[in-house]
Amino acid sequence: MNPDKSLLLTDLYELTMMQGYHYHKMEGIATFELFVRKLPKNRNFLLFAGLEQLLCFVENAHFDEEEIDWLAQQGLKKDFLEYLRTFRFQGDIYAMAEGTIFFPFEPILRVTAPIAQAQILESRLMNIIHYQTLIASKAIRFSLVAPKKNLVEFGLRRAHGAEASLFAARASFIAGFSGTSNVLAGKMYSIPISGTMAHSFIQAHDVEEMAFYNYAIANPRNVTILIDTYDTERAARYIVKLAPKLKEKGITIEAVRLDSGDLDFLSRSVRSILDSGGLKNTKIFVSGSLDEYKLEKLVSSAAPIDGFGIGTSLDTSSDSPYMDCVYKLQEYEGKPRRKRSTGKATWPGTKQVFRFFNENGTFEKDLVCLAEEEYPAYPLLQPVMSKGKRIYPNETLIEIQKRTMSNLEKLPSRLKTLQSAQPPYPVEFSPPLINLRDKLEREELQM
Amino acid sequence: MNPDKSLLLTDLYELTMMQGYHYHKMEGIATFELFVRKLPKNRNFLLFAGLEQLLCFVENAHFDEEEIDWLAQQGLKKDFLEYLRTFRFQGDIYAMAEGTIFFPFEPILRVTAPIAQAQILESRLMNIIHYQTLIASKAIRFSLVAPKKNLVEFGLRRAHGAEASLFAARASFIAGFSGTSNVLAGKMYSIPISGTMAHSFIQAHDVEEMAFYNYAIANPRNVTILIDTYDTERAARYIVKLAPKLKEKGITIEAVRLDSGDLDFLSRSVRSILDSGGLKNTKIFVSGSLDEYKLEKLVSSAAPIDGFGIGTSLDTSSDSPYMDCVYKLQEYEGKPRRKRSTGKATWPGTKQVFRFFNENGTFEKDLVCLAEEEYPAYPLLQPVMSKGKRIYPNETLIEIQKRTMSNLEKLPSRLKTLQSAQPPYPVEFSPPLINLRDKLEREELQM
Secondary structure, X not given: OOOOOEOOOOEHHHHHHHHHHHHOOOOOEEEEEEXXXXXXXXXXXXXXXXXXXXXXXXXXXXXXXXXXXXXHHOOOOXXXXXXXXXXXXXXXXXXXXXXXXXXXXXXXXXXXXXXXXXXXXXXXXXXHXXXXXXXXXXXXXXXXXXXXXXXXXXXXXXXXOHHHHXXXXXHHHHOOOOEEOEHHHHHHHOOOEOOOOOXXXXXXXXXXXXXXXXXXXXXXXXXXXXXXXXXXXXXXXXXXXXXXXXXXXXXXXXEEEEOOOOHHHHHHHHHHHHHHOOOOOOEEEEOOOOOHHHHHHHHHOOOOOOEEEEOXXXXXXXXXXXXXXXXXXXXXXXXXXXXXXXXXXXOOOOEEEEEEEOOOOOEEEEEEEEOOOOOOOEEOOEEEEEOOEEOOOOOOHHHHHHHHXXXXXXXXXXXXXXXXXXXXXOEEEOHHHHHHHHHHHHHHHHO | OOOOOEOOOOEHHHHHHHHHHHHOOOOOEEEEEEEEOOOOOOOOXXXXXXXXXXXXXXXXXXXXXXXXXXXXXXXXXXXXXXXXXXXXXXXXXXXXOOOOEEOOOOOOEEEXXXXXXXXXXXXXXXXXXXXXXHHHHHHHHHHHHOOOOEEEEOOHHHOOOHHHHHHHHHHHHHOOOOEEOEHHHHHHHOOOEOOOOOHHHHHOOOOHHHHHHHHHHHOOOOEEEEOOOOOHHHHHHHHHHHHHHHHHOOOOEEEEEEOOOOHHHHHHHHHHHHHHOOOOOOEEEEOOXXXXXHHHHHHHOOOOOOEEEEOHHXXXXXXXXXXXXXXXXXXXXXXXXXXXXXXOOOOOOOEEEEEEEOOOOOEEEEEEEEOOOOOOOEEOOEEEEEOOEEOOOOOOHHHHHHHHXXXXXXXXXXXXXXXXXXXXXXXXXXXXXXXXXXXXXXXXXXX
């Protein structure tokens, strides 16, 4: 039961619908598209992430023998289970590249396959892409307000389970973070890992000074000392005394960390203590319930802080812990389809997104159109899987991070704020697409 | 790299601190306690969940050879890595039982072990317990306002990754839900699974009526039909026509599902259409961005709805996607320890929680005290692991759910609301504990 491969991590209705398609031999080709209907509050754009894990999942997705046996006890039909036994996805997928900035109603991923194959992917596909994209879109807000600072993802303990913690480390790196405290994420995704010490290490020593010394002696590389357990300024003065003793042993105190209190005030006071003690190169790293607004305040007041550990607010996207992201059938057997439920109507047909740039290279507008339309612009959806085989190359996270930074550079600057900008970025719909929607609407009214 | 067993899913600082303890031969016994500092907004109590997964993790937690090799490249010391190679947790754990209602500053779990062993558990321990407890505490709000309704967890697609979706299904069942749509959760935790169909199934058919028929024929058991794709009331009238045809084939339409629009209005209108069509036993199930407030409104207005699918708001605990939950060193080498950082001070010493009941069997107050104190009341922390071996029996989710319901019955009714009740439930601290804290405070001031 490995969620990286098991198709059992799905909503039951995917299986019952699939059984319906199988029973009635509905094997027509379907196109589903994944898109976000609405920006979360205070967001002006979103950042796509999670494609790598999705492609790995789709390439390997199958049902184990043991899972088939279990499904048999759940009342699914025998011949359907035989079909599931050898099931593999054999369709095509188009997607935006990870690290691409996108907007509501733009398909970010498009699956074309016999309908049962495209349907069964839905739940896990959304589970992977929704979360990574949510976190990348949150993390980039921190990069926006502190572009030159060292930002480290710290959220494992309050992330929603193991996979969330790993995906959060990955997605935030894509959005410009420089590292993570999550050791397994470091190993899995080659993200630089960093860490300091917890208050418990200090508390386990009778004297704070001894804790500092003991930590540095045992961990002589990249020494960062946590100085807020009892009295931050007193501890900073002790750091000044300790540094030469450690220097004799070839150990440098690279940084001190503050995790509580008035970080603006304390960082200035600690900076001044360190500077007058000759520790001009010792950096100040802070953490403790930071969100992008507190970060913006600290950066804009020029508090002398070099790096920030960002945890809970990032890993849970706390101000907006989900997006209105959906995976919808847009075409079946060559006919465009459209959902009309109140407040949830969709754009029909298989689509593409073109991005237009102005003369300075800045994003000018996006155009959502039918897949067969062509424009002298860059089509954001590119083939990533063909007949069930991945054709998208493996990218390093550094490459993806560079794409993000290049996208961010080209984003109109009025959108680079923590508040909602009006008017929003222009996303237009092509005349053929509008015509198609209107035609389907008229047909529905006549039904 | 199985997060169920790998100690690599940790923050780097746990490893560097551990290396510090190892280097300096600090092998004294430490006690850490897990507690919540503050209720999330609009909560009057919390519900403990996740112990089962935690115990499995702790019993199996180790480092693989391959992980040790990788850690060697990260600059950890050789003799420390040799120690990690055979590392196993050999300490004791006390915990509340899953399904226990608890309050801020009450230890819900207590780990006593040589300090390095207790320290390394921190990140993943919190990751498991924080999320399951968060979701159980959210889910019980739905149970509170709709105690007699069929509540089904539906949140896989917007849960934060695979594990979150599985844990959410489990935690919400503990809190009184009757099932989940998550097939893998059903298999792993023996939770009843249920499902209907998506709009895509309807849209893949040219005629909605044909979709209904095809689905029921292919899935003749527990048939639930989604009727809001185009025109809900028209679809309900068609259900009335379809039912006798299916009856001839021995198939019953158990329920219809509404997923959009004004659910209060539509459920009444659909109920009336079904009733006048002789389908008095066909249930109405609704879904679509439901939170506990919408649920309360629908239930209190007596909308004729039998069951609810609850997804995103539940799996992300959307109004409060995290809790201020911490794991703190409270005692080391027999000496109580205390953190004093601004706004983050803790209660020192190894502790217990007693619950007192009034003559009606209702919770009267809780008392947090030192572990050695005794009171004629029920101690909530019980031994669950001894010398690294689990001594807590496996419980079925049904048993845990019963404990929740029994706890809920005994909770003062003024706390059973969706809003914050004033005054909060009384949690007192024993005189010996207060004395100990005061004594440590005085000693710190003299330092």
